Amino acid sequence: MSNKELVRYLINEGILKSPIIIEAFSNIDRKLFIWPGYEKYAYDDTPLPLGDTGQTISAPHMHAYMTEALSPRPGETYLEIGGGSGYQAAILAYIVSKDSSRGFVYSIEIEPRLVKFATGNIYKVGVYNRVKIIYGDGSLGWPPYYKGYLYDGIIVTAAAPRVLDTWLYQLKIGGRLVIPIGRGYFQDLIKVTRVDEKRFKEEFLLKCAFVPLRGRLGWKD
Numbered sequence: 001m002s003n004k005e006l007v008r009y010l011i012n013e014g015i016l017k018s019p020i021i022i023e024a025f026s027n028i029d030r031k032l033f034i035w036p037g038y039e040k041y042a043y044d045d046t047p048l049p050l051g052d053t054g055q056t057i058s059a060p061h062m063h064a065y066m067t068e069a070l071s072p073r074p075g076e077t078y079l080e081i082g083g084g085s086g087y088q089a090a091i092l093a094y095i096v097s098k099d100s101s102r103g104f105v106y107s108i109e110i111e112p113r114l115v116k117f118a119t120g121n122i123y124k125v126g127v128y129n130r131v132k133i134i135y136g137d138g139s140l141g142w143p144p145y146y147k148g149y150l151y152d153g154i155i156v157t158a159a160a161p162r163v164l165d166t167w168l169y170q171l172k173i174g175g176r177l178v179i180p181i182g183r184g185y186f187q188d189l190i191k192v193t194r195v196d197e198k199r200f201k202e203e204f205l206l207k208c209a210f211v212p213l214r215g216r217l218g219w220k221d
């Protein structure tokens with residue numbers, strides 16, 4: 001398999017749809033984000049371990065599905081909670097920076113080894129200057145606890161106990177949050193759209209399987 005074949009598979013499955021998202025998945029080679037030793041599975045539609053950190057890079061169909069759910073556009077600003085390999089952040093950075101001098105992705109990662117890994121990976125792709133991998137606790141948002149209209153989209157890539165206000169109030173009006181909620185092997189993938197100052201619209205997307213969110217407002221054990 002090649003990255004091209006993986007993209008074709010995701011299109012055939014009806015998961016990748018938008019031209020700009022297809023372009024991002026075609027231009028960002030998943031193999032560059034795979035932990036050494038697992039490269040031969042880079043183009044399989046499966047999650048893969050990030051060394052012995054206990055964390056994983058999600059399956060390509062989940063990255064594709066969540067990216068489509070966020071409807072990213074050039075010029076927008078995104079926050080990712082759970083940088084992991086840096087792959088999802090790179091995909092979003094490709095889209096938001098396309099033909100735009102604005103457009104930026106902040107990605108928070110709580111595991112120091114993965115901050116290093118993701119940062120190194122991001123430097124292998126053209127959009128390295130449009131992404132920042134930050135060491136910190138994303139359960140508090142970024143900047144922590146700040147309330148203000150910062151992001152067009154927030155993607156949480158670890159399963160949270162609930163939708164936290166720290167994220168909701170960092171969304172711009174019309175901004176989208178895509179997030180897995182729950183405990184146990186399967187969780188609910190939810191999309192929340194900020195309708196206005198105080199109102200949020202929530203929709204269930206599908207069942208999914210993510211590692212648990214850690215940090216101050218994550219799971220306690």
Ligand code: SAH
Nearest residue numbers: 082084085087088109110137138157214215
């Ligand atoms: N989006 C990643 C996959 C992430 S796996 C990718 O594209 O590869 C989930 C990640 O969330 C793990 O790396 C884990 O360390 C991180 N994480 C868990 N709780 C966190 C928190 N509170 N703040 C920031 N990162 C967190």
